[in-house]
Amino acid sequence: MADIFREIDEDVRRDKALEFWKNHGSKLIAVAFVAVAATGGWRAYQSYEAQRAEAAGARFETAIEKSRAGDTDEAEQEFAAIAKDSTAGYQRLARFRQAAEQAKQSPADGAKTYDALAADTSVAPILRDLARLRAAMLLADTASLDELRTRLQPLLAAGNAWGANARELLGLASLKAGDYDAAGKAFDEIVTDRNAPPSLKQRADLLLGIVRSGPIKPAS
Known part of the structure:
Protein backbone atom coordinates (compact mmCIF):
# COMPACT_ATOMS: atom_id res chain seq x y z
CA MET A 1 0.00 0.00 0.00
CA ALA A 2 2.86 2.37 0.89
CA ASP A 3 4.40 1.75 -2.54
CA ILE A 4 1.17 2.76 -4.26
CA PHE A 5 1.03 6.06 -2.35
CA ARG A 6 4.72 6.71 -3.11
CA GLU A 7 4.13 6.13 -6.84
CA ILE A 8 1.12 8.47 -6.79
CA ASP A 9 3.18 11.11 -5.00
CA GLU A 10 5.98 10.80 -7.58
CA ASP A 11 3.47 11.08 -10.43
CA VAL A 12 2.02 14.24 -8.89
CA ARG A 13 5.47 15.80 -8.51
CA ARG A 14 6.37 14.84 -12.09
CA ASP A 15 3.17 16.39 -13.39
CA LYS A 16 3.82 19.59 -11.45
CA ALA A 17 7.39 19.75 -12.76
CA LEU A 18 6.22 19.31 -16.35
CA GLU A 19 3.55 21.95 -15.89
CA PHE A 20 6.11 24.35 -14.41
CA TRP A 21 8.51 23.69 -17.31
CA LYS A 22 5.75 24.34 -19.87
CA ASN A 23 4.92 27.66 -18.23
CA HIS A 24 8.42 28.89 -17.38
CA GLY A 25 10.88 26.78 -19.36
CA SER A 26 11.65 29.47 -21.95
CA LYS A 27 12.26 32.02 -19.19
CA LEU A 28 14.70 29.69 -17.44
CA ILE A 29 16.60 29.11 -20.67
CA ALA A 30 16.80 32.88 -21.27
CA VAL A 31 18.09 33.48 -17.74
CA ALA A 32 20.70 30.76 -18.19
CA PHE A 33 21.89 32.30 -21.46
CA VAL A 34 22.14 35.74 -19.81
CA ALA A 35 24.14 34.31 -16.91
CA VAL A 36 26.56 32.54 -19.24
CA ALA A 37 26.95 35.66 -21.39
CA ALA A 38 27.50 37.87 -18.35
CA THR A 39 30.14 35.52 -16.95
CA GLY A 40 31.91 35.37 -20.28
CA GLY A 41 31.74 39.13 -20.70
CA TRP A 42 33.13 39.77 -17.21
CA ARG A 43 36.04 37.41 -17.81
CA ALA A 44 36.77 39.08 -21.12
CA TYR A 45 36.70 42.49 -19.43
CA GLN A 46 39.07 41.28 -16.70
CA SER A 47 41.45 39.93 -19.32
CA TYR A 48 41.30 43.22 -21.24
CA GLU A 49 42.00 45.28 -18.12
CA ALA A 50 44.90 42.99 -17.17
CA GLN A 51 46.42 43.45 -20.62
CA ARG A 52 45.97 47.23 -20.40
CA ALA A 53 47.60 47.35 -16.97
CA GLU A 54 50.51 45.23 -18.17
CA ALA A 55 51.03 47.47 -21.21
CA ALA A 56 50.78 50.61 -19.05
CA GLY A 57 53.33 49.21 -16.63
CA ALA A 58 55.76 48.54 -19.45
CA ARG A 59 55.32 52.07 -20.83
CA PHE A 60 55.76 53.57 -17.37
CA GLU A 61 58.98 51.60 -16.80
CA THR A 62 60.29 52.77 -20.18
CA ALA A 63 59.63 56.39 -19.24
CA ILE A 64 61.41 55.92 -15.91
CA GLU A 65 64.44 54.45 -17.68
CA LYS A 66 64.53 57.49 -19.97
CA SER A 67 64.43 59.73 -16.93
CA ARG A 68 67.28 57.85 -15.27
CA ALA A 69 69.30 58.12 -18.48
CA GLY A 70 68.88 61.88 -18.47
CA ASP A 71 66.46 62.03 -21.40
CA ALA A 140 60.15 78.09 -2.19
CA ASP A 141 63.09 80.05 -3.66
CA THR A 142 60.98 82.44 -5.72
CA ALA A 143 57.63 82.84 -3.97
CA SER A 144 57.07 85.29 -1.14
CA LEU A 145 56.61 84.04 2.40
CA ASP A 146 52.94 85.09 2.30
CA GLU A 147 52.36 83.08 -0.89
CA LEU A 148 53.94 80.00 0.65
CA ARG A 149 51.78 80.39 3.73
CA THR A 150 48.67 80.59 1.56
CA ARG A 151 49.70 77.53 -0.44
CA LEU A 152 50.54 75.43 2.61
CA GLN A 153 47.72 76.53 4.91
CA PRO A 154 45.41 73.60 3.94
CA LEU A 155 48.15 71.16 5.01
CA LEU A 156 48.48 72.60 8.52
CA ALA A 157 45.17 71.17 9.74
CA ALA A 158 45.45 68.68 12.60
CA GLY A 159 45.99 65.13 11.39
CA ASN A 160 47.12 66.03 7.88
CA ALA A 161 49.67 63.51 6.62
CA TRP A 162 51.93 66.22 5.21
CA GLY A 163 51.52 68.76 8.02
CA ALA A 164 55.00 68.32 9.47
CA ASN A 165 56.62 68.64 6.04
CA ALA A 166 54.62 71.80 5.37
CA ARG A 167 55.74 73.29 8.72
CA GLU A 168 59.36 72.49 7.96
CA LEU A 169 59.12 74.28 4.61
CA LEU A 170 57.42 77.28 6.24
CA GLY A 171 60.03 77.32 8.99
CA LEU A 172 62.89 77.36 6.49
CA ALA A 173 61.21 80.09 4.43
CA SER A 174 60.62 82.15 7.59
CA LEU A 175 64.23 81.66 8.65
CA LYS A 176 65.40 82.80 5.22
CA ALA A 177 63.15 85.87 5.45
CA GLY A 178 64.54 86.72 8.90
CA ASP A 179 61.28 85.98 10.72
CA TYR A 180 62.82 84.03 13.59
CA ASP A 181 59.64 83.99 15.67
CA ALA A 182 57.62 82.32 12.89
CA ALA A 183 60.47 79.92 12.17
CA GLY A 184 60.78 78.92 15.82
CA LYS A 185 57.03 78.35 16.08
CA ALA A 186 57.03 76.10 12.99
CA PHE A 187 60.00 74.01 14.14
CA ASP A 188 58.66 73.73 17.69
CA GLU A 189 55.33 72.42 16.39
CA ILE A 190 57.21 69.70 14.50
CA VAL A 191 59.20 68.65 17.58
CA THR A 192 56.03 68.35 19.66
CA ASP A 193 54.04 66.58 16.93
CA ARG A 194 53.57 62.93 17.93
CA ASN A 195 52.94 61.91 14.33
CA ALA A 196 55.96 63.66 12.78
CA PRO A 197 58.65 61.28 11.43
CA PRO A 198 61.67 60.95 13.77
CA SER A 199 64.12 62.16 11.11
CA LEU A 200 62.04 65.29 10.55
CA LYS A 201 61.90 65.94 14.29
CA GLN A 202 65.69 65.69 14.50
CA ARG A 203 66.10 68.25 11.72
CA ALA A 204 63.58 70.57 13.36
CA ASP A 205 65.41 70.30 16.69
CA LEU A 206 68.69 71.26 15.03
CA LEU A 207 67.04 74.18 13.27
CA LEU A 208 65.53 75.31 16.57
CA GLY A 209 69.08 75.64 17.86
CA ILE A 210 69.84 78.00 14.99
CA VAL A 211 66.70 80.01 15.71
CA ARG A 212 67.54 80.33 19.40
CA SER A 213 71.01 81.60 18.60
CA GLY A 214 69.41 84.51 16.76
CA PRO A 215 70.55 86.34 13.64
CA ILE A 216 74.26 86.19 12.87
CA LYS A 217 75.77 89.57 13.59
CA PRO A 218 78.27 90.96 11.10
CA ALA A 219 81.86 91.06 12.24
CA SER A 220 82.96 94.44 13.57
Missing part, protein backbone atom coordinates in the same frame (compact mmCIF):
# COMPACT_ATOMS: atom_id res chain seq x y z
CA THR A 72 64.23 64.50 -19.61
CA ASP A 73 62.30 65.70 -22.67
CA GLU A 74 61.49 62.19 -23.89
CA ALA A 75 60.59 61.05 -20.39
CA GLU A 76 58.26 64.01 -19.94
CA GLN A 77 56.56 63.32 -23.27
CA GLU A 78 56.09 59.66 -22.42
CA PHE A 79 54.64 60.42 -18.99
CA ALA A 80 52.30 62.98 -20.59
CA ALA A 81 51.11 60.35 -23.09
CA ILE A 82 50.51 57.79 -20.32
CA ALA A 83 48.58 60.40 -18.34
CA LYS A 84 46.17 60.81 -21.26
CA ASP A 85 45.39 57.28 -22.40
CA SER A 86 46.37 54.74 -19.75
CA THR A 87 44.65 53.06 -16.83
CA ALA A 88 43.48 55.30 -13.99
CA GLY A 89 46.26 54.32 -11.58
CA TYR A 90 49.07 54.83 -14.06
CA GLN A 91 47.49 58.07 -15.26
CA ARG A 92 47.85 59.59 -11.79
CA LEU A 93 51.37 58.26 -11.33
CA ALA A 94 52.37 59.58 -14.74
CA ARG A 95 51.04 63.05 -13.95
CA PHE A 96 53.20 63.20 -10.82
CA ARG A 97 56.25 62.01 -12.74
CA GLN A 98 55.51 64.43 -15.57
CA ALA A 99 55.54 67.30 -13.07
CA ALA A 100 58.86 66.07 -11.66
CA GLU A 101 60.42 65.95 -15.13
CA GLN A 102 59.12 69.42 -15.95
CA ALA A 103 60.57 70.77 -12.71
CA LYS A 104 64.07 69.71 -13.75
CA GLN A 105 64.01 72.35 -16.46
CA SER A 106 61.41 74.78 -15.16
CA PRO A 107 60.29 74.69 -11.51
CA ALA A 108 57.41 77.02 -12.40
CA ASP A 109 56.08 74.62 -15.05
CA GLY A 110 56.40 71.68 -12.66
CA ALA A 111 54.53 73.65 -10.01
CA LYS A 112 51.68 74.34 -12.46
CA THR A 113 51.27 70.62 -13.13
CA TYR A 114 51.29 69.90 -9.40
CA ASP A 115 48.72 72.69 -8.91
CA ALA A 116 46.48 71.00 -11.50
CA LEU A 117 46.75 67.73 -9.57
CA ALA A 118 45.96 69.49 -6.31
CA ALA A 119 42.80 70.96 -7.86
CA ASP A 120 41.62 67.67 -9.40
CA THR A 121 38.81 66.29 -7.24
CA SER A 122 39.12 62.86 -8.90
CA VAL A 123 42.52 62.44 -7.22
CA ALA A 124 42.63 61.06 -3.67
CA PRO A 125 42.85 63.84 -1.02
CA ILE A 126 46.19 62.62 0.33
CA LEU A 127 47.70 62.77 -3.17
CA ARG A 128 46.21 66.19 -3.81
CA ASP A 129 47.87 67.42 -0.63
CA LEU A 130 51.15 65.87 -1.73
CA ALA A 131 50.89 67.74 -5.03
CA ARG A 132 50.22 70.97 -3.12
CA LEU A 133 53.32 70.39 -0.98
CA ARG A 134 55.55 69.64 -3.95
CA ALA A 135 54.37 72.72 -5.80
CA ALA A 136 55.27 74.84 -2.78
CA MET A 137 58.68 73.19 -2.55
CA LEU A 138 59.41 74.07 -6.18
CA LEU A 139 58.45 77.70 -5.58
Whole structure:
Protein backbone atom coordinates (compact mmCIF):
# COMPACT_ATOMS: atom_id res chain seq x y z
CA MET A 1 0.00 0.00 0.00
CA ALA A 2 2.86 2.37 0.89
CA ASP A 3 4.40 1.75 -2.54
CA ILE A 4 1.17 2.76 -4.26
CA PHE A 5 1.03 6.06 -2.35
CA ARG A 6 4.72 6.71 -3.11
CA GLU A 7 4.13 6.13 -6.84
CA ILE A 8 1.12 8.47 -6.79
CA ASP A 9 3.18 11.11 -5.00
CA GLU A 10 5.98 10.80 -7.58
CA ASP A 11 3.47 11.08 -10.43
CA VAL A 12 2.02 14.24 -8.89
CA ARG A 13 5.47 15.80 -8.51
CA ARG A 14 6.37 14.84 -12.09
CA ASP A 15 3.17 16.39 -13.39
CA LYS A 16 3.82 19.59 -11.45
CA ALA A 17 7.39 19.75 -12.76
CA LEU A 18 6.22 19.31 -16.35
CA GLU A 19 3.55 21.95 -15.89
CA PHE A 20 6.11 24.35 -14.41
CA TRP A 21 8.51 23.69 -17.31
CA LYS A 22 5.75 24.34 -19.87
CA ASN A 23 4.92 27.66 -18.23
CA HIS A 24 8.42 28.89 -17.38
CA GLY A 25 10.88 26.78 -19.36
CA SER A 26 11.65 29.47 -21.95
CA LYS A 27 12.26 32.02 -19.19
CA LEU A 28 14.70 29.69 -17.44
CA ILE A 29 16.60 29.11 -20.67
CA ALA A 30 16.80 32.88 -21.27
CA VAL A 31 18.09 33.48 -17.74
CA ALA A 32 20.70 30.76 -18.19
CA PHE A 33 21.89 32.30 -21.46
CA VAL A 34 22.14 35.74 -19.81
CA ALA A 35 24.14 34.31 -16.91
CA VAL A 36 26.56 32.54 -19.24
CA ALA A 37 26.95 35.66 -21.39
CA ALA A 38 27.50 37.87 -18.35
CA THR A 39 30.14 35.52 -16.95
CA GLY A 40 31.91 35.37 -20.28
CA GLY A 41 31.74 39.13 -20.70
CA TRP A 42 33.13 39.77 -17.21
CA ARG A 43 36.04 37.41 -17.81
CA ALA A 44 36.77 39.08 -21.12
CA TYR A 45 36.70 42.49 -19.43
CA GLN A 46 39.07 41.28 -16.70
CA SER A 47 41.45 39.93 -19.32
CA TYR A 48 41.30 43.22 -21.24
CA GLU A 49 42.00 45.28 -18.12
CA ALA A 50 44.90 42.99 -17.17
CA GLN A 51 46.42 43.45 -20.62
CA ARG A 52 45.97 47.23 -20.40
CA ALA A 53 47.60 47.35 -16.97
CA GLU A 54 50.51 45.23 -18.17
CA ALA A 55 51.03 47.47 -21.21
CA ALA A 56 50.78 50.61 -19.05
CA GLY A 57 53.33 49.21 -16.63
CA ALA A 58 55.76 48.54 -19.45
CA ARG A 59 55.32 52.07 -20.83
CA PHE A 60 55.76 53.57 -17.37
CA GLU A 61 58.98 51.60 -16.80
CA THR A 62 60.29 52.77 -20.18
CA ALA A 63 59.63 56.39 -19.24
CA ILE A 64 61.41 55.92 -15.91
CA GLU A 65 64.44 54.45 -17.68
CA LYS A 66 64.53 57.49 -19.97
CA SER A 67 64.43 59.73 -16.93
CA ARG A 68 67.28 57.85 -15.27
CA ALA A 69 69.30 58.12 -18.48
CA GLY A 70 68.88 61.88 -18.47
CA ASP A 71 66.46 62.03 -21.40
CA THR A 72 64.23 64.50 -19.61
CA ASP A 73 62.30 65.70 -22.67
CA GLU A 74 61.49 62.19 -23.89
CA ALA A 75 60.59 61.05 -20.39
CA GLU A 76 58.26 64.01 -19.94
CA GLN A 77 56.56 63.32 -23.27
CA GLU A 78 56.09 59.66 -22.42
CA PHE A 79 54.64 60.42 -18.99
CA ALA A 80 52.30 62.98 -20.59
CA ALA A 81 51.11 60.35 -23.09
CA ILE A 82 50.51 57.79 -20.32
CA ALA A 83 48.58 60.40 -18.34
CA LYS A 84 46.17 60.81 -21.26
CA ASP A 85 45.39 57.28 -22.40
CA SER A 86 46.37 54.74 -19.75
CA THR A 87 44.65 53.06 -16.83
CA ALA A 88 43.48 55.30 -13.99
CA GLY A 89 46.26 54.32 -11.58
CA TYR A 90 49.07 54.83 -14.06
CA GLN A 91 47.49 58.07 -15.26
CA ARG A 92 47.85 59.59 -11.79
CA LEU A 93 51.37 58.26 -11.33
CA ALA A 94 52.37 59.58 -14.74
CA ARG A 95 51.04 63.05 -13.95
CA PHE A 96 53.20 63.20 -10.82
CA ARG A 97 56.25 62.01 -12.74
CA GLN A 98 55.51 64.43 -15.57
CA ALA A 99 55.54 67.30 -13.07
CA ALA A 100 58.86 66.07 -11.66
CA GLU A 101 60.42 65.95 -15.13
CA GLN A 102 59.12 69.42 -15.95
CA ALA A 103 60.57 70.77 -12.71
CA LYS A 104 64.07 69.71 -13.75
CA GLN A 105 64.01 72.35 -16.46
CA SER A 106 61.41 74.78 -15.16
CA PRO A 107 60.29 74.69 -11.51
CA ALA A 108 57.41 77.02 -12.40
CA ASP A 109 56.08 74.62 -15.05
CA GLY A 110 56.40 71.68 -12.66
CA ALA A 111 54.53 73.65 -10.01
CA LYS A 112 51.68 74.34 -12.46
CA THR A 113 51.27 70.62 -13.13
CA TYR A 114 51.29 69.90 -9.40
CA ASP A 115 48.72 72.69 -8.91
CA ALA A 116 46.48 71.00 -11.50
CA LEU A 117 46.75 67.73 -9.57
CA ALA A 118 45.96 69.49 -6.31
CA ALA A 119 42.80 70.96 -7.86
CA ASP A 120 41.62 67.67 -9.40
CA THR A 121 38.81 66.29 -7.24
CA SER A 122 39.12 62.86 -8.90
CA VAL A 123 42.52 62.44 -7.22
CA ALA A 124 42.63 61.06 -3.67
CA PRO A 125 42.85 63.84 -1.02
CA ILE A 126 46.19 62.62 0.33
CA LEU A 127 47.70 62.77 -3.17
CA ARG A 128 46.21 66.19 -3.81
CA ASP A 129 47.87 67.42 -0.63
CA LEU A 130 51.15 65.87 -1.73
CA ALA A 131 50.89 67.74 -5.03
CA ARG A 132 50.22 70.97 -3.12
CA LEU A 133 53.32 70.39 -0.98
CA ARG A 134 55.55 69.64 -3.95
CA ALA A 135 54.37 72.72 -5.80
CA ALA A 136 55.27 74.84 -2.78
CA MET A 137 58.68 73.19 -2.55
CA LEU A 138 59.41 74.07 -6.18
CA LEU A 139 58.45 77.70 -5.58
CA ALA A 140 60.15 78.09 -2.19
CA ASP A 141 63.09 80.05 -3.66
CA THR A 142 60.98 82.44 -5.72
CA ALA A 143 57.63 82.84 -3.97
CA SER A 144 57.07 85.29 -1.14
CA LEU A 145 56.61 84.04 2.40
CA ASP A 146 52.94 85.09 2.30
CA GLU A 147 52.36 83.08 -0.89
CA LEU A 148 53.94 80.00 0.65
CA ARG A 149 51.78 80.39 3.73
CA THR A 150 48.67 80.59 1.56
CA ARG A 151 49.70 77.53 -0.44
CA LEU A 152 50.54 75.43 2.61
CA GLN A 153 47.72 76.53 4.91
CA PRO A 154 45.41 73.60 3.94
CA LEU A 155 48.15 71.16 5.01
CA LEU A 156 48.48 72.60 8.52
CA ALA A 157 45.17 71.17 9.74
CA ALA A 158 45.45 68.68 12.60
CA GLY A 159 45.99 65.13 11.39
CA ASN A 160 47.12 66.03 7.88
CA ALA A 161 49.67 63.51 6.62
CA TRP A 162 51.93 66.22 5.21
CA GLY A 163 51.52 68.76 8.02
CA ALA A 164 55.00 68.32 9.47
CA ASN A 165 56.62 68.64 6.04
CA ALA A 166 54.62 71.80 5.37
CA ARG A 167 55.74 73.29 8.72
CA GLU A 168 59.36 72.49 7.96
CA LEU A 169 59.12 74.28 4.61
CA LEU A 170 57.42 77.28 6.24
CA GLY A 171 60.03 77.32 8.99
CA LEU A 172 62.89 77.36 6.49
CA ALA A 173 61.21 80.09 4.43
CA SER A 174 60.62 82.15 7.59
CA LEU A 175 64.23 81.66 8.65
CA LYS A 176 65.40 82.80 5.22
CA ALA A 177 63.15 85.87 5.45
CA GLY A 178 64.54 86.72 8.90
CA ASP A 179 61.28 85.98 10.72
CA TYR A 180 62.82 84.03 13.59
CA ASP A 181 59.64 83.99 15.67
CA ALA A 182 57.62 82.32 12.89
CA ALA A 183 60.47 79.92 12.17
CA GLY A 184 60.78 78.92 15.82
CA LYS A 185 57.03 78.35 16.08
CA ALA A 186 57.03 76.10 12.99
CA PHE A 187 60.00 74.01 14.14
CA ASP A 188 58.66 73.73 17.69
CA GLU A 189 55.33 72.42 16.39
CA ILE A 190 57.21 69.70 14.50
CA VAL A 191 59.20 68.65 17.58
CA THR A 192 56.03 68.35 19.66
CA ASP A 193 54.04 66.58 16.93
CA ARG A 194 53.57 62.93 17.93
CA ASN A 195 52.94 61.91 14.33
CA ALA A 196 55.96 63.66 12.78
CA PRO A 197 58.65 61.28 11.43
CA PRO A 198 61.67 60.95 13.77
CA SER A 199 64.12 62.16 11.11
CA LEU A 200 62.04 65.29 10.55
CA LYS A 201 61.90 65.94 14.29
CA GLN A 202 65.69 65.69 14.50
CA ARG A 203 66.10 68.25 11.72
CA ALA A 204 63.58 70.57 13.36
CA ASP A 205 65.41 70.30 16.69
CA LEU A 206 68.69 71.26 15.03
CA LEU A 207 67.04 74.18 13.27
CA LEU A 208 65.53 75.31 16.57
CA GLY A 209 69.08 75.64 17.86
CA ILE A 210 69.84 78.00 14.99
CA VAL A 211 66.70 80.01 15.71
CA ARG A 212 67.54 80.33 19.40
CA SER A 213 71.01 81.60 18.60
CA GLY A 214 69.41 84.51 16.76
CA PRO A 215 70.55 86.34 13.64
CA ILE A 216 74.26 86.19 12.87
CA LYS A 217 75.77 89.57 13.59
CA PRO A 218 78.27 90.96 11.10
CA ALA A 219 81.86 91.06 12.24
CA SER A 220 82.96 94.44 13.57
